[in-house]
Amino acid sequence: MYELIQVAEHTYYIDCPAKIGIYEDTDGIYLIDSGNDKEAGRKIKKILEQKNWHLKAILNTHSNADHIGGNQFLQKRFQCPIYCTPMENIIISNTILEPSFLYGGFPFKALRNKFLMAQESTSEDITSARLPKNFEVFSLPGHFWDMIGFKTPDDVYFIADCLSGEAILDKYHISFVYDVKKYLQTLDFICTLQGKLFVPAHAQATENIVPLAEYNKQKIQEIVELLLSFCQNPFSAEEILKKIFDHYHLTMDEQQYVLVGSTIRSYLSYLIEEEKLTTKIIDNRFLFQTV
Numbered sequence: 001m002y003e004l005i006q007v008a009e010h011t012y013y014i015d016c017p018a019k020i021g022i023y024e025d026t027d028g029i030y031l032i033d034s035g036n037d038k039e040a041g042r043k044i045k046k047i048l049e050q051k052n053w054h055l056k057a058i059l060n061t062h063s064n065a066d067h068i069g070g071n072q073f074l075q076k077r078f079q080c081p082i083y084c085t086p087m088e089n090i091i092i093s094n095t096i097l098e099p100s101f102l103y104g105g106f107p108f109k110a111l112r113n114k115f116l117m118a119q120e121s122t123s124e125d126i127t128s129a130r131l132p133k134n135f136e137v138f139s140l141p142g143h144f145w146d147m148i149g150f151k152t153p154d155d156v157y158f159i160a161d162c163l164s165g166e167a168i169l170d171k172y173h174i175s176f177v178y179d180v181k182k183y184l185q186t187l188d189f190i191c192t193l194q195g196k197l198f199v200p201a202h203a204q205a206t207e208n209i210v211p212l213a214e215y216n217k218q219k220i221q222e223i224v225e226l227l228l229s230f231c232q233n234p235f236s237a238e239e240i241l242k243k244i245f246d247h248y249h250l251t252m253d254e255q256q257y258v259l260v261g262s263t264i265r266s267y268l269s270y271l272i273e274e275e276k277l278t279t280k281i282i283d284n285r286f287l288f289q290t291v
Contacts (some may be wrong), residue, residue, distance in 0.1 A: 002043045007197050008154030008206065016049065018066040018201045021150065021158040028056035032150055032158045034070030037114045041073030057129060060084040061140075061160035062147035063091035067201070069114060071121035072225060082123040085265065087146040087219045088221070096166040108119055110254040142183025143176065156195040157209075162186050163216040165203030174223060175216070175250045177263050180270035184220060187213045222282075229270040231277060234287035237265055247289075 003015045004022075006125055014020040014035075021032030029048070034041060048055055055078045060068055063084065071092065084092060091097045099107035099116040111117070126137055126148065135152040138161045149159045162183075164175040178181045190198075191210045198209040205213065230243050241261050245252050250260070268288055271277040281286050 002040075002047070002048050005205075007199070008152070008156050011152045011154040011156040013199050013205070014044065016043075017174070018073050018161075019158075019199055019205075020044065021156075021199060023135065023150075023152045023154075024130065025056065026047070026055070028051065028054035028067065030135075031058045031060055032068040032133070033160075034058055034074055036066040036069040036118075038070065038073045038119065040146045041070030042122055044074060044076060047265060058082040059126070060088065060092060060150060061158070062144045063088040063095075063098065064144060065095065065114060065116055065118040065215065067160070068092055068095075069118045070117040071123075075121050075129065081129070082121055083126040083129040084123050084211075085146040085148055086125055088144070090124045091145070092178070092227055094213045095120050099258070102262045104262075108254075111236065111257075111258060114202060115255060116258070122162050140186050142179050142181075142186045144178050146152070147161075147215075149269075150264065151195065157193060157195045158201075159190060159198055162190055163200055163213055164171070164208075165200070166212065166215055168202060169215065169219050173219065174244070174250075174260050174263055175219075177220075177266055180220065180267055181273070185218065187217050207225055213262070224265060226270060227264075228276060228290050231288050231290045234282065234289040236285055236287055237268065240264060240268070255263065 001015055005015055006012045010024040012022040016035060018036060020035055023030045057080055058071060060082060075082060083150060092134045103111055131193055132153060138149050140147045140149045140160060143161045147160055150158060151157050162214040165166040191214050197205055197207055199205045203212060217277055230240055241264055243263055277288050278291050
């Protein structure tokens, strides 16, 4: 874990739960995401020292805690700037917003953990970053508010959380999605890209990302059809969530309740927008039913 892997002349990634990218420029390195906590920051610092690398900047793909957890530690140690998109920057500097959004209210103590709430750091608009020549930034909406990916001049794509690995989908079935429609559009977009290598945060690096993108699409369609079948009779979001957990034999805890619960509500919104579900209120219960 936290092994440094070189994949092109100037491009590397650190193999860890949420892969961390590195691009080596002439006068320093750019870090793509920073891991899930202060300990990840320490391990990154050790790698930088072993390679005698100067950290020029951290480029965050988005504000989920497992991608920004090392930000504060590294920024304090190296006085480096951090860049992301404006919407994500709001959460990076006010990290209680992530568990608050997921829960839909003030998050109780069990939700204010390092997996859902990173330490805060100061970040700037990615458009103001002075990036290496031929280093590209592109939008990957759907998973979270305003996620982005990066393409290094070595033709290596870092594509963050725009898809999940097959093993993860086979085990958990439901990956976190904020906007299902935009997420599907991002999967289509990913399939059009041509590059030397694709590095997803939570899947193996691959030269051909299309099969995994298609697998993610299939899983989305599976969940859509499952929800439509559940809602032949009117059910509340809480009842639907229980049906999802029971169907996939998942074990609910506080963290899974908010992550899966938020995702299922996003699916329900998507199906309402697609005019496949309708809502009704009966005896002060807010219910969803297939059209």
